[in-house]
Amino acid sequence: MNAAVLTEKQVWDWLEQVPDPEIPVISIVDLGVVRNVCVEHDDDTQAASVKVTITPTYSGCPAMREIATNIESALTQRGITDLELQTQIAPAWTTDWMSEVGKQRLEDYGIAAPQAKGAPERCPQCKSTAVEKVSQFGSTPCKAQWRCTDCLEPFEYFKCI
Amino acid sequence: MTESPNPLFEFLLRQGDNALVLGHRTSEWCGVGPALEExxxxxxxALDLIGQTQLWLGYAAEVEGKNRSANDLAFMRDAYDFRNILMLEVPNEDFGRTMVRQFLFDAFQVPWLSALRQSSDQRVSEIASKSVKEAQYHLERSAETVIALGDGTPESHARMQAALNYLWPYSGEMFGNDSTDQAMHEQGIAPLPQSLHKPWMQSVSNTLAQACLAVPEDPFAHSGGRTGFRHTEHLGHMLSTMQVLQRSYPGASW
Structure with a gap:
């Protein structure tokens, strides 16, 4: 690999291919977990050093370690040897950072996207707006359980925080 | 007990130990909850609280500067070094007591963490900003559950009132006022917990009224947890389970 041509955009593109371990239809970039990418080149050797900053969705999110491992393996596979991973908690992660592509992919997968009003807009299956909350908590810290009173299917809602 | 030279360390232990002890107690329900959703x-x-513990105790360990980690503080300290309030260490008993405790604590944590967002200490402010988002969800659920069960069947009502009567004398410790609280207040790191008592009373009374539960009148308050002066006998038993791995195989990891 020619280290001199490595750009931050290239690293972002690679990270966009790293899926979230718990919701594999969206990438860690779509989820807003990757906060910063910094690429620097050594003046003499031109060797690239890469610094990636990530932030947890919820403070106890058990996927953080796996996300870090997946970033490491994705970037080392591309020949990056000088890699530093940083975790930051401020500013606190918010669903506002989720990309529009990410929200659409969630919905296609059957998970209702986060809404500012704190409740899903519609059933991700039949699109009915007749929905009700089952529980504020779901299979991962970031989701709640809802159901559709039209098609009667339960579904998950990505909580807005 | 030697006097702690650093009030910030004490303060951080109080935050971290509250989250840790309640987090562990809550995790005891894992797999035996009364319904799948619950x-x-x-x-x-529990997971949120353990995550918050890592943030508080991680910072506490840095402030202490004795080369200890959050894990060391969680797993290698004995009961008398814990700084959680007593209310959080008493056994779960039943789902009613578990939820009343969660509610009384959440109703304090939401305004408390909201206030800590303005802390003069940047790290405290960051941890509070992260944690308060989770605490808001906890409060929403615990308040709803307290109302549903308090205003439920005669059996659920009786259990909720018994839980409230049991826990109430422990709730006063949240509003303690000692030299650590004063030091944090003077440095602009935290408000005096006392200053939250009135609004807490109002919001808790409001929810309890909706839950058809009577607020106990006895103003007596147990104390001794947040200073480490005297914990209940229950904390040692809890720690013997929580710490057994690190006590048996120090430094074990996977």
């Missing part, structure tokens, strides 16, 4: 909710709440 089991999941309890496990998620």
């Amino acid at each position: 089991d999941i909710a309890l496990a998620n709440t």
